[in-house]
Amino acid sequence: MTRVREHPPPPGAAPRASASRARPALRHRLAERGVDRTLLLLAPGAVFLVLLFCYPFLYGLQLSFQPQRGGGALANYRAFFGDPYLRETVWITLGLAVPVALVNCLAAVPVAFRTRGPFRGRRLITTLLVMPITLGTVLTAQGLLGYLGPGGWLNKTLLATGITDTPLELVHNYWGVFASLVITGFPFSYLLTLSYLTGIDPGLEQAAATLGASKRQRFRHVTLPLLAPGLAVTFCLSFVLAFAVFPSAQLVGDPRGETHVISIEAYQAAFQKFDYSLGSAIAMVMAAVMTAVVLVVLAWRSMLYRGATGGKG
């Protein structure tokens, strides 16, 4: 242990070494910073992003400042925020997207928690939980209308069993859209949460158990803090998906009233009144609201522990 491993360099060796230490080649210096030819593999993706996201976004942004009916650069925005019917769409959409994202996240946690370990039939149950991804909004809407509608099975059953004497109004209003968004959004939240959960070393919970922590304490003090950053990301994705709601708001909602969401207004401006400029302005408002919510959530996330969680993932 006390043996000396490093030998001092022979006299005269050091100056020679430093004299011949030329600047390494540019390629090596770039490689040190992780820049090499394999980065070119990112090129198609970058081109795709510029052509299909950056360009349309910037085009739309400048279009929104050129109102068709004149009135200055901000006329579209003034028109949107000046009209209570239009302004209200922001709150209606938030009122749908935030609760839906919360419900999706909160529902995903216990389900993912229970299905993370191996058990008989795990694959079947996971498949069933993820299945709604394949349905698509229109099919989901169709199903909801048939099942929850005034003449649907649910109401028929409720009436027949005498639990209610008037059919419950579950479609063509807020709750229809809510249900549709939860059905299509849950699989995403579940899959994300599951992958975050399996990334947490199960040994940590065992350690907590040997330290006297009950099941509830283990979840509260070990699993939840390690899962929270992942939940924040899950919430953001879930929220963005729900905020852009359009088909289900039309099909199972009340597009003139309770579910008069912002994307309906953008669609109508652009493709029914052919006022592309106003349509773009509304799309920009949408983007701004989404960005604001996502930034708030990410700011909260940045205050959490986000390091290794010791697991396989």
Next chain:
Amino acid sequence: MMSRFSTLGLDRVSRDFGGHTALEELTLDIAGGEFVALLGPSGCGKSTALNCLAGLLPLTGGAILLDGERIDSIAPERRGFGMVFQNYALFPHLTVRGNVAFGLKMARVPKADIVRRTDRALETVQLTGHAHRRPGQLSGGQQQRVAIARAIVLEPRLVLMDEPLSNLDASLRLEMRTEIRRLHQSLGLTTVYVTHDQEEALSLADRLVVLRDGVTQQIGTPGEVYGRPANRYVAAFMGYRNMLDVTVTAARGARLSLDLAGARITGLGRAPLSAGDRAVAALRPEDLEPAADGPARGIPAAVEVVEYHGREFAVQARLGDGRPVHFRTARRPAPGDAVELTADPERVLVFPPDVPAALGASRPGRRPGGSPRLRAVTP
């Protein structure tokens, strides 16, 4: 908080996984304050036994009794046993202090007591200066000490350690080994320690349990297991590197005369053997040495490979029939040299060629523990 016990009894503790028996009827009484090591290669069931003790794994048979009371169905959080995990399992989102204080916080100990006891535990493992770091910022040895502090701060009735040193480098391992023994001596905590390293087990434990394929091979003090291994398997695990097939030519009690490929040696029978029996002579390399010049009557061998080990040379040689034999010597032999090897008859342990799967009488229904030579090989 600390409640001592006088005995922790494992009564035929078994654990099956599917059709595979990981641990078979482990019976062991641990006295309060004792340091017991479970020793064996990976897959021998030692970690299974530890997890069963901790309550992390339900038993499939047998019982665990603490002073006569069954505890094997009690949840791990209510057993009051501390555990040090192989990968430490430190909470990555908590500081060193947070990790150590975790158990006290869960037990709703008053704040002032938490601070005092955490400070003392950190002092014990010499980590006071690192209290505000996160586990990710610590070296392996420091993490390991946090894991120990976290377990001992609760003053558990029993500390379970699952290969706590296996992730450390050689010099740190020696240092931490001394540290663990020192902690055990100063705190007097009953400890069950799992390891695959015979040296670690011998140096730390008051008593050793040697396991193989889930079956207990030998329970004894380090001296007993080292000097008097119960069977050739334990012997091989305890550093008896030379396992030489011999034939018993004469037996006077335990004193046996043996024929080793024509050479004659004497040894100590570790099981009843009689003249004509085939047997295995177990010998440590350090107990076998080349005879001084002269008409020595030892085992003739030809030196093949010589390794320098500092104070001595480790030599691999070949017997007349080509079987390898290992010995140590202070003088450097040259490859190709002919040597005559001699050994103290007390140090030559003779076992029957087949390892009995269990201690004592064989039990029915056990998987065959016989030698692979007798098994038919189908391609």
